[in-house]
Amino acid sequence: MLKPKYQWQLSSEKTSPVQIKAIAEACQLSEVAAKVLINRGYDTPEKAKTFLTPDPQSIHDPFLLHDMQKAVDRIQTAIVNNEKIIVYGDYDADGVTSTTIMFETLNELGANVDYFVPDRFKDGYGPNLDEYKQFIENGVTLLVTVDNGVAGNEPIEYAVTHGMDVVVTDHHELPETLPNATAIVHPRYPGAHYPFSDLSGVGVAFKVASALLDEVPEEFLDLVAIGTVGDLVSLTDENRFLVASGLKVLSEGQRVGLNALLKVSGLENQQINEQDIGFTLAPRLNAVGRIGNAGEAVELLTTFDEEKAELIAKHIDSVNDQRKQLVDTVYNEAILQAKTPDNLAQKTLVITGIGWHQGVLGIVASRLVEATGKPTLVLSGNTEADDLKGSGRSVDALNLFEALNVNRQLYVNFGGHHMAVGLTIKREKVPELRKILENAAETANLDENKLAPLTIDGVIKADQITVAAIKDLANLGPFGTDNPTPEFEIESEKVTNVKQIGANQDHLKFQLSGKDQTIDAIDFKQGRLMPYLQALPEDVRVVGTLELNTWRNQTKPQIMVKDVLIDAVPIIDRRTTKLTVEMFKSQTTYVFFHKKTYEKLQAYLKPEIQVAVLDDSEPSNISLEGNLALVDCPDSLVQFTDWLSKQNPDAMTVYFYQQNNAYLDGMPTREQSAKVFKFFASHSDIDLKKQLPDVVKHLHVDRSMLVFLIQVFFELKFVKIESGRVSYISNPKPQKLSVAPAYQLRKQQIETQEKLLYSKSADLTTWMQACLTDKNKGVAD
Structure with missing residues (x-):
């Protein structure tokens, strides 16, 4: 059978026809959507309506966040006193949107403010001591971090002892020892009781902006949506409302820089959804920080100049193309390391390289995890430097941050969360790092051969997939972490029209046939499966998400395939x-x-x-x-x-x-066998190397048949063969040709070749x- 990539886990069927009908009618939804709602816990009309109608009341009071009042007081004092303020950001999509919100908020309040986005290659992640020193020399008295800071003990301690206050706003994992900051605004601060712990960095910055402005600044919701979706935090509770609202603002095109980015991304004048952020906008904003300086992204987001925005957006788009090429180059080298015998025997991977671009190592690590199922660190340096920098990605079963954080003294720099980390380490410490990661996998009973789970929301027939049903399912969004896009197993009669598509023929397209209709299906990067589906069209099982595809003003349902299983062996x-x-x-x-x-x-x-x-x-x-x-x-x-x-x-x-076709040649006839036997009996010595063509011509027997009979006669000791010369043995023992091993083998070959x-x-x-x-x-x- 063709095994699936995931362990399919069908949601427990908690539904009854009466319950499905009640929710479908109350919410004016298809029964397909109603069933998904019930299986996800929204099992009454009241719960379903509440979920489907994001409420502004779900936004929690920003002053419930730890140290929010301290942060607001210190910032307001700095504004009143015209102190120099720096917003210190981060270089990913969450970081640049956080920086933009904080900078624009302080600017609107009349602050003497500037922003700084660290250079991934020069400054590294988070607070940088050298940069902090430079700020102090330049007279900065207040620094506000966004999307970073909780792990910046040394730089922050230096700042405090040299007259610069630091307000930390962050959402990353908290270390055991927290920095000596003026305020630490964090949704999971120990002992605090903020109602929702999964804000992104931009979510925390938005909360600070709300507290400072004493209102919910709706003009920032587009940025909140981008940072929240881009950072893969939970899309539940207030994040769900913030993203849903932000998508509307984003589609309205209120921000000049984002309009330019939408245009170069091919999304101009479209209704933007969370997938557009996750697969198009966020990767481009991330690319700037990976390849160059993410300050350019903040410049794009804050500009009011349309020409300037267009130039920056085009450059960001070209940088994203460059990023893709770099990822492919590094991945192709890294996967070879992953397949070495030593690494194949490990539950985890620590891959190292020379001269690999630092900005793409996290993406490469993600691709390696997808390819191998193993938690992976990808590190690189140059031949002169002793430090290796890199990123790690994990699987659900292993908290990568906790696994590595217990040996924090091993690293020059370290930070991250459950699924991803960033670190710098001395080259000579890499073997120890490998042992630590492998031991963590052993402790967690990690088995890379165990398939990752895939929750399936239900089983539907191909004939149930309609445009209306898919539009209803979209109402359950925005989709993301903790509210995933519904996955369905599709029941069909068979697959048809299987073909490879794409420039390199590496994608797969086919149709699933029901009794009344056929539905198009796309499976990216799985073109190699084409012959398997063609071989067993009635044994293919498919899991995927449902989408609408509009082409030439015609809108049709389409399945985006997540996994394929074939019950029989193709x-x-x-x-x-x-x-x-x-x-x-x-x-x-x-x-x-x-x-x-x-x-x-x-x-x-x-x-x-x-x-x-x-x-x-x-x-x-x-x-x-x-x-x-x-x-x-x-x-x-x-x-x-x-x-x-x-x-x-x-x-x-x-x-x-x-090469030798026994079936077509057949077995020798009695006449052929007798003719060849008489020939050798009457010719005492034949040099096959020289005379074989002449013998074939003389006897009118096919060459392969003649060679076969010589072999049979040799095995029966009718003739002897020495140095390529065949000579007859006088008075041989009478035997049937069929007892010769060569004769038996040929009979087997004929039978086998006929069948195969x-x-x-x-x-x-x-x-x-x-x-x-x-x-x-x-x-x-």
Whole structure:
């Protein structure tokens, strides 16, 4: 079978037809949407209506946040006294939107304020001592951090002892020892009781702005939406209202810089949703901080000059393209390290490189986690420096911050949360880091072979997927962390029109057929699955999200595939009489039934290719897994059937290459056998190297048949062969040709080749699938 990428977990069915109907009617929704609401805990009309109608009352009082009053008092004092204030930000989407809100708020209040966004490469993450010193020299007396600061003990202590106050506003994990700041505004401050703990950095900055302005500043909601979605925090409670409201503001186009960014991103004059932020806007804002200086992003967000905004937006878009190329380059090198024998044996990965661009290491780590299922740190430096800097990404089962934070003294710099960390470490400490991470995985009983869970909201038929139902589901958004886009298993009759799409043919498109309609489905980066779906169109199971696709003024439902499962083993029929290099490039185990075939093809096989060479006389009893490609044709159908029953493949491609075609040549007739025997009996010595063509011509017997009969006569001791010369043995013992091993082998080959090489494709695949699932299935079938 084709195994899924995830462990499918169907939501417990808590619904009844009466309950579904009641909520559907009360909320004017389709039953599909009503069922999702019930399974997510909104199981009464009242709860469902409350969820579907975000209420401004869900915004909590900003003064409930720890130290908010202290922060407001100190900022207001600085404004009244015209003190120099610096807003110290961060270089990701959450950080630049936080910086913009805080800077614009203080500017609106008449403060003597400027902002500073650290350079990822020069300053690193969070408070930088050298920069703090420079601020003090420049007469800054108040510094306000946004989206950073709780881990900045040393710089903040220096600031306080040298006359600069620091107000920290942050949402990251709190270290054991907190900095000696004037105020620390944080939704999870120990002992404080703010009602919602999952604000993003921009959410905290928005709260400070609300407290300072003594109102909810709706003009900042577009920025709040971008930072909140971009930082992957929980989209529940007040975050849900803030993002929903922010999407409306974003779609109205009130901010010049964002309008320019929407235009270069292809989203101009569109209704913006959370996916547009997560996959288009936030990555571009992040890219500036990854490749250059994120201050440019703040400049874009704060400008009122349309020409300037257009220039910056175009540059940011080009930087994002550069970022994509860098990610691909670094990932291609990093994945080779991940596949070394040592790393394959580990539950975690610490990948190091020389000269890798620091700005893309977090993205590369994410891709490695996706590819391997292992928590991963990706670090890089240069040949001269002793420090390695990098990022880590994790899986749900391992809190990466906690796993590494217990050895905080090991790092030059360190920070992060459950799923992601950033760190700087001395090169010689990397082996110790590997042990710490691996031990944490052992303690957590982490098993990278265990599939990540995928919650499925329900099972629906292809015929139930309508434009109206999808529009109703959209009302459950905005979607994100803790309110994921609904995933459905789609019941269909079969898949049709399977094809590869995209410039490199690396995406998959197909249709799911119901009784009354077919629905288009797209599966990105899975073009390689095309032959599997084509082989078993009625055994494909699909999980995905439902979207609307508008093309040429026609709007149709579309499935964005999350995972595919095929209940039977796909048998891909690629039978051939010629082998090419292109056949040996996929992530497959190539199975050879003859050592000679393998030896001839070794030049085609790169070192990283997995190969299984089985015994020529009898296939090995070893059970193989994964994707298998059967390169050559076995000799014995009985042995092959037995071998097949012991295998556990995800999919199997058959080439069944055969150089000598016993089936077409057939067995020799009595007349042919007698003619050849009489010839050698009457010719005492024949030099095959020189005379074989003449003998073939003289006897009118096919060359391969003549060679076969010589082999049979040799095994029966009718002739002897020495140095390529054949001579007759006088008075040989009378024997039937059928007792010769070569004769028996040829009979087996004919039977095998008839079944494996010349049967119809459908018959072959059906028979092989039966052999794979039932040891009692065999030649008789």
